[in-house]
Amino acid sequence: MPRARSSETRERIQAAALELFAAKGVQQTSLREIAERLGVTKPALYYHFASREELVRSLVRPLVDEVEALLAADEARESVDPRALLAGYFDATYRHRRITLMIVRELVTLSYLDLGERIADWRWRLIALLTGPDAPLDAQARAIVAVGGMGDCMVFFADRPVEELRPATLNAAYAALGLPLIGD
Amino acid sequence: MPRARSSETRERIQAAALELFAAKGVQQTSLREIAERLGVTKPALYYHFASREELVRSLVRPLVDEVEALLAADEARESVDPRALLAGYFDATYRHRRITLMIVRELVTLSYLDLGERIADWRWRLIALLTGPDAPLDAQARAIVAVGGMGDCMVFFADRPVEELRPATLNAAYAALGLPLIGD
DNA sequence: GTCTATATACCGATAGAC
DNA sequence: GTCTATCGGTATATAGAC
Numbered sequence: 001m002p003r004a005r006s007s008e009t010r011e012r013i014q015a016a017a018l019e020l021f022a023a024k025g026v027q028q029t030s031l032r033e034i035a036e037r038l039g040v041t042k043p044a045l046y047y048h049f050a051s052r053e054e055l056v057r058s059l060v061r062p063l064v065d066e067v068e069a070l071l072a073a074d075e076a077r078e079s080v081d082p083r084a085l086l087a088g089y090f091d092a093t094y095r096h097r098r099i100t101l102m103i104v105r106e107l108v109t110l111s112y113l114d115l116g117e118r119i120a121d122w123r124w125r126l127i128a129l130l131t132g133p134d135a136p137l138d139a140q141a142r143a144i145v146a147v148g149g150m151g152d153c154m155v156f157f158a159d160r161p162v163e164e165l166r167p168a169t170l171n172a173a174y175a176a177l178g179l180p181l182i183g184d
Numbered sequence: 185m186p187r188a189r190s191s192e193t194r195e196r197i198q199a200a201a202l203e204l205f206a207a208k209g210v211q212q213t214s215l216r217e218i219a220e221r222l223g224v225t226k227p228a229l230y231y232h233f234a235s236r237e238e239l240v241r242s243l244v245r246p247l248v249d250e251v252e253a254l255l256a257a258d259e260a261r262e263s264v265d266p267r268a269l270l271a272g273y274f275d276a277t278y279r280h281r282r283i284t285l286m287i288v289r290e291l292v293t294l295s296y297l298d299l300g301e302r303i304a305d306w307r308w309r310l311i312a313l314l315t316g317p318d319a320p321l322d323a324q325a326r327a328i329v330a331v332g333g334m335g336d337c338m339v340f341f342a343d344r345p346v347e348e349l350r351p352a353t354l355n356a357a358y359a360a361l362g363l364p365l366i367g368d
Numbered sequence: 369g370t371c372t373a374t375a376t377a378c379c380g381a382t383a384g385a386c
Numbered sequence: 387g388t389c390t391a392t393c394g395g396t397a398t399a400t401a402g403a404c
């Protein structure tokens with residue numbers, strides 16, 4: 001019977017799947033390919049994951065849980081430090097950057113998960129936290145640019161060490177929001 | 185014989201395809217669905233397009249040509265006005281916003297086209313135009329945030345009239361780059 | 369826990385009649 | 387220019403042996 005707890009093989013499947021998903025895309029990767037890379041057969045995967053969808057979902061869950069927790073924590077506060085919030089968001093997505101990248105690049109393909117609405121929801125909650133409720137469009141746009149741009153930096157500067165990438169990315173987000181930069 | 189010139193039906197196919205692609209994604213839309221929406225059969229599509237790929241390519245071409253021309257024009261100049269460049273880029277992508285959205289959300293899925301490299305290439309050329317060559321990472325990140333954020337604004341404020349959206353979006357991009365805002 | 373073998377379905381694309 | 391019919395391929399998923 002499939003156990004929710006980690007079996008050795010289960011984690012090997014997840015690792016192989018993530019690698020292939022990152023390389024060729026989720027929808028473009030079949031269970032046969034995942035199985036072949038591990039030297040097992042397709043039905044073996046079904047012992048560990050009830051369906052293809054559940055496999056994808058298991059990969060996405062850590063990131064989703066972490067960002068949800070981050071947002072909930074700040075929403076519970078009565079005052080928000082925008083710079084700390086942006087930094088926390090960067091750190092969470094950077095920690096799971098392969099999955100973040102996979103999600104961002106395949107929002108449509110992954111629409112069978114609740115991810116599309118979920119990520120849009122994150123954005124609106126981040127805007128509310130960063131600008132306050134009912135901010136004018138101009139301020140909202142600057143928050144969208146700040147948050148979205150951070151994701152783009154992770155994509156385009158994927159080869160840079162995080163010690164360089166993190167301050168550069170956060171500074172760009174601060175600038176978009178009109179906040180003082182780190183160097184200043 | 186299939187004509188390159190517009191036939192009535194050819195354009196109806198493109199319109200139906202674009203609508204379905206925007207709603208459910210490119211890879212998730214089959215030729216059968218496109219044909220059914222038009223009340224014709226699948227092989228009828230093959231009279232107008234040699235393959236599925238050619239159909240997709242025909243939809244993408246107007247945007248690609250326009251952005252390429254925009255970049256080439258500015259690259260030929262000896263001095264660049266960043267605000268004009270950003271505005272031109274906004275206008276081009278807004279004019280073809282359904283296709284832009286489709287491409288951005290499915291970069292991986294559309295990898296069989298040259299789009300992945302092409303769009304990454306656009307970004308680097310925009311960075312070079314906006315920051316000059318060999319700019320430090322900090323400046324490059326701000327350019328990435330500015331350009332990428334504009335796309336995000338188009339997604340998240342898709343319901344706003346362009347008279348509001350355009351200045352708000354451009355202002356956010358200017359802020360990311362540290363340029364003076366429109367209102368100032 | 370992993371295998372062989374297979375059920376079922378849909379895909380893109382082509383052949384050839386009208 | 388559109389049709390019917392079909393090919394060859396691949397997909398997810400399952401049944402049942404070991």
